[in-house]
Amino acid sequence: MxxxxxxxxxxxxxxxxxxxxxxxxxxxxxxxxxxxxxxxxxxxxxxxxxxxxxxxxxxxxxxxxxxxxxxxxxxxxxxxxxxxxxxxxxxxxxxxxxxxxxxxxxxxxxxxxxxxxxxxxxxxxxxxxxxxxxxxxxxxxxxxxxxxxxxxxxxxxxxxxxxxxxxxxxxxxxxxxxxDRSLRPANEVLAALARLEGGDLSVRLPPFALSELRSIAGSFNRLAARWAATTARQRLLTERLLQVREEERRRLARELHDEMGQSLAALWAEAEVVSTLAGQSLPQLQPSADAMSRTTEHLLEGLQRVLSDLRPPALDRFGLAQALQALVAQPRRRAAQGDLHATLEIDGDTERIPDSMRVHVYRIVQEGLTNAVRHGDAAQARVRLACTEQQVSIEVTDNGSHVGVAVPVPGHGLLGMSERVSALGGTLDVAPCQPGGMRLAVTLPLPPLEEAAR
Known part of the structure; x- marks a missing residue:
């Protein structure tokens, strides 16, 4: 300009x-x-x-x-x-x-x-x-x-x-x-607007000597304060919605496990008994009994996958690091021949991440790997998690052939990820890699140790 x-x-x-x-x-x-x-x-x-x-x-x-x-x-x-x-x-x-x-x-x-x-x-x-x-x-x-x-x-x-x-x-x-001498404060106004456009909602203008500029500064400061308050409320609302969704997933997973899981397990046991008795006295019922047993077993396996998607059990039982190891090790079929081969690197102490944020870190990595297979047909992916005192950085890099996913849009999972990251006060960057593939980088701020302890 x-x-x-x-x-x-x-x-x-x-x-x-x-x-x-x-x-x-x-x-x-x-x-x-x-x-x-x-x-x-x-x-x-x-x-x-x-x-x-x-x-x-x-x-x-x-x-x-x-x-x-x-x-x-x-x-x-x-x-x-x-x-x-x-x-x-x-x-x-x-x-x-x-x-x-x-x-x-x-x-x-x-x-x-x-x-x-x-x-x-x-x-x-x-x-x-x-x-x-x-x-x-x-x-x-x-x-x-x-x-x-x-x-x-x-x-x-x-x-x-x-x-x-x-x-x-x-x-x-x-x-x-x-x-120019009279409007020299205009440079300060432009710099403040640039900072506001970049997401710095704490920027404020000082009172100027010229009455017109002083009026502009007052309007700018009020607008920035109102924008900051609105953004904060929106972020809290989005974060609350994410928490409610995760709580609902946890409740639904618990109910499915307690009710449907136990019922399917009992049904599978009964099918096994029927199969055994049919083999002894009614051989003509043996195929039907075996089919019932296999169908019930498949239902149990499907239920386990649904429960894992709703609420990964390893996250509550073993912590974030082990849950991510299990997530990366899961087989993911590609459209082409073979599976996705993913690796995980963890730098820092994952215990520094609050409990309320761990599920979000897990979901971001999960969506990144899903996006690499579903929309890039990648053969290799690398997940890197770095934790410091101030922030946690997540990076998912693959060698897929992504087309038109540089901007968060519905259908690629990036829009939901962008909303999640924004609610947590972080940043999301999606960029192509050379010679091919895509790099997804997320940075989330961590609360102070005292606040995290509470």
């Missing part, structure tokens, strides 16, 4: 340049129009002066050998810039040629002359008759604009415009410096 002063100066300079170019183009057009518009009248005046002079000096019989000096045009040339060329009518020779102008022409004016001549509007010359007494034709007079003089005139006008433009830019720069 451009600095306010720099942006203001550049915009004003661009406007000044645009106006200057427009005025310069307008001056070119005006000079070209004036040169061609005044040319017929100038040619008529030149012809009159030369014809009167020629009539005084020659007679009608001097038609062959005549001389046409251009001195009668000196006074006119001091007022009007033009070029004149006199040609003999019978011998087709040049009698006189000159460009009249009182002002000297610089090199810049000569360089502009061809350009003016090229873009001239209409006919850039006027022709009149050179006549003796009694209206006898002796030659032709061709009058053209003095392009060198017009180029010099254009150059001088451009210099004036440039001077005005430089003066205008100087005034603008001075005004911009004054505005």
């Amino acid at each position: 451009l600095h306010l002063r720099r942006a203001l100066i550049w915009r004003i300079v661009l406007i000044a340049v645009a106006v200057l170019l427009s005025l310069a183009a307008w001056e070119v057009r005006v000079l070209r129009q004036a040169a061609t518009a005044e040319l017929p009248a100038t040619a008529s005046l030149v012809a009159q002066l030369l014809n009167d002079d020629l009539a005084r000096r020659t007679s009608s019989f001097d038609r062959i050998d005549i001389e046409v000096p251009l001195t009668p045009l000196d006074r006119l040339g001091r007022r009007i810039s033009f070029c004149v060329e006199v040609q003999h009518l019978m011998r087709e020779r040049l009698l006189a040629q000159s460009c009249l102008s009182e002002e000297p022409v610089s090199e810049a004016g000569r360089l502009l002359a061809p350009w003016l001549r090229t873009g001239a509007i209409g006919t850039a010359q006027a022709t009149r008759l050179l006549q003796l007494q009694a209206g006898i034709r002796a030659g032709t007079i061709v009058v053209t604009p003095n392009w060198d003089s017009l180029g010099q005139m254009l150059w001088e006008r451009w210099l004036v415009l440039g001077g005005f433009a430089l003066g205008f830019v100087g005034v603008v720069v001075a005004v911009a410096l004054l505005v």
Whole structure:
């Protein structure tokens, strides 16, 4: 983002340049129009002066050998810039040629002359008759604009415009410096907005001397405080919802285990008894009894998987580290041939993680491995858990072929993970790996030891 002063100066300079170019183009057009518009009248005046002079000096019989000096045009040339060329009518020779102008022409004016001549509007010359007494034709007079003089005139006008433009830019720069000095606290406002956008809700603006900026600072501080309070309430609500969900899962797992698990276990035992008795006295019932036993056993295995998903028993029995080891060791079938091979690295003491947060760490690792298989068809994955006094870091890296999962979206499990991490006050980063695969990194802050102990 451009600095306010720099942006203001550049915009004003661009406007000044645009106006200057427009005025310069307008001056070119005006000079070209004036040169061609005044040319017929100038040619008529030149012809009159030369014809009167020629009539005084020659007679009608001097038609062959005549001389046409251009001195009668000196006074006119001091007022009007033009070029004149006199040609003999019978011998087709040049009698006189000159460009009249009182002002000297610089090199810049000569360089502009061809350009003016090229873009001239209409006919850039006027022709009149050179006549003796009694209206006898002796030659032709061709009058053209003095392009060198017009180029010099254009150059001088451009210099004036440039001077005005430089003066205008100087005034603008001075005004911009004054505005920048008055609005110097704007940089602090922009920095505070950047911090607020980055998630730092504790940022506040100091009271400024300027009343307008002081009002902006007050509004900003109130908005930041309200935003922080809203975010805190939303985070507490989300965290509470996560806790309620985990508690509901635990309750449901306990009820399924106590009621359905025991019922299926009793049913399986009865099926085994039926199978044994059928083998002894009713062999024709043996296939049905075996089928009942296998079906009941499959139901028990499925129930165990559901219970493990609802609430991993190893997490309550053996702790987070052993639960993660068991989670990583679980077989996960890929769409391609083979299973996912995952490894686990733990750095630090996992006992530093509060009990209420351990299930969230487990769920994040579980979702990361599921995402690696389901949406990346990865063959290898590496899970790294690092615990410090201030935070716990989780990193799941795989070699799968993920497409379009860099942003948390429904259907990839990342949206739920993002909500979980946000509720815990952490950060989630998903990025592709080179040459392939995806890296999922989560950082969760840990409460102080005193608070965790309570």
